[in-house]
Amino acid sequence: MQSKSIFFLVPYPRDKAPSQRFRFEQYFNILIEKGYTFKVKSFYSKKTWEILHREGNLVFKVFYIFLSFIVRIKHVFASLFYSVVFIHREVSPIGPPVFEWILKYVLRKKIVYDFDDAIWLPNYSEANAGFHKLKSYKKVNKIMEWATVVSCGNKYLSEYALKFNSNIVINPTTVDTFHYHNRDLYNISKSKGVPVIGWTGTHTTIKYLEFLIPILNKLKDRFDFEFCVISNEKPILDLPFLNYIKWSKETEIEDLMRFDIGVMPLANNKWAKGKCGFKALQYMSLGIPTIASPVGVNIDIIDEMDNGFLCETEEDWLKSLVFLLQKSENRLKMSESAKLKVHSNFSVSSNSTNFISLFNI
Numbered sequence: 001m002q003s004k005s006i007f008f009l010v011p012y013p014r015d016k017a018p019s020q021r022f023r024f025e026q027y028f029n030i031l032i033e034k035g036y037t038f039k040v041k042s043f044y045s046k047k048t049w050e051i052l053h054r055e056g057n058l059v060f061k062v063f064y065i066f067l068s069f070i071v072r073i074k075h076v077f078a079s080l081f082y083s084v085v086f087i088h089r090e091v092s093p094i095g096p097p098v099f100e101w102i103l104k105y106v107l108r109k110k111i112v113y114d115f116d117d118a119i120w121l122p123n124y125s126e127a128n129a130g131f132h133k134l135k136s137y138k139k140v141n142k143i144m145e146w147a148t149v150v151s152c153g154n155k156y157l158s159e160y161a162l163k164f165n166s167n168i169v170i171n172p173t174t175v176d177t178f179h180y181h182n183r184d185l186y187n188i189s190k191s192k193g194v195p196v197i198g199w200t201g202t203h204t205t206i207k208y209l210e211f212l213i214p215i216l217n218k219l220k221d222r223f224d225f226e227f228c229v230i231s232n233e234k235p236i237l238d239l240p241f242l243n244y245i246k247w248s249k250e251t252e253i254e255d256l257m258r259f260d261i262g263v264m265p266l267a268n269n270k271w272a273k274g275k276c277g278f279k280a281l282q283y284m285s286l287g288i289p290t291i292a293s294p295v296g297v298n299i300d301i302i303d304e305m306d307n308g309f310l311c312e313t314e315e316d317w318l319k320s321l322v323f324l325l326q327k328s329e330n331r332l333k334m335s336e337s338a339k340l341k342v343h344s345n346f347s348v349s350s351n352s353t354n355f356i357s358l359f360n361i
Contacts, residue, residue: 009079013045200231
């Protein structure tokens with residue numbers, strides 16, 4: 001067993017899920033440079049992942065999930081050949097923390113436990129209401145207790161984790177401002193058309209946009225602008241001027257660069273407080289002034305009137321959007337400040353030493 005070897009046990013296939021891409025996958029080259037070796041094993045294989053995202057075929061889906069559990073047993077015992085096990089969110093999506101217990105008490109492994117949401121709280125869509133009953137949300141508490149070190153995405157999550165483990169590292173979600181979230185790498189010039197207000201996210205978080213509908217409709221009476229949504233599913237919103245772009249990893253950055261203003265409305269609840277501000281980081285890394293709800297880590301990311309706005313009431317949102325829509329100069333003043341804030345505090349380069357420290361156990 002090598003002293004600098006890591007076994008990543010993660011839910012999703014590599015390069016598929018934002019939580020994995022921007023919490024640890026983008027550090028793989030740095031791990032190699034630092035002399036680490038590692039292996040990544042996901043609960044869902046690429047084939048299972050594709051099947052689960054197709055409509056129907058319930059029996060087929062159940063069979064492949066069962067098969068995933070069988071394969072996961074092999075993964076757990078393969079960890080014997082590595083010095084550290086890195087668990088992102090959970091070893092299996094269903095049931096109690098049996099695999100984690102084996103890793104801790106049978107195989108005696110050092111565990112780095114990483115999460116970026118308030119995953120101890122039930123949070124599910126109506127489409128997955130039946131599935132969520134099979135989950136064991138409170139297992140998160142046990143996994144934290146058994147971990148050697150707990151990696152949390154923000155201060156709110158770390159405060160909860162401290163109830164179960166004293167060895168906590170705040171490891172923020174970051175973006176790669178050199179090789180990926182970098183406008184200079186893309187030969188795309190912003191057209192001189194109407195300004196674009198934009199939002200990106202999955203269909204599960206589109207519900208937060210409902211708050212903005214009356215605000216955007218009021219603005220449309222005064223300004224000519226486009227509202228753009230980048231998502232995996234087309235939203236059903238009462239906005240006739242909405243422009244939908246289907247999310248694609250291949251065009252992700254180019255599509256985001258259409259935005260002149262990025263928005264991130266959130267509800268002020270426990271689940272939202274656990275979120276790691278990823279939308280704001282994406283916008284700001286590309287020099288896009290951002291308006292967000294003052295929830296969770298957003299208050300640490302956005303500096304009022306410097307690189308964006310923190311807005312709570314409808315009046316706050318309306319006032320901030322008017323300011324940014326009125327003059328392109330207002331947006332340009334915030335652009336460089338936004339990029340600098342992310343590069344200095346929420347980038348791979350600024351966080352790499354902190355990330356590597358997770359494995360000094």
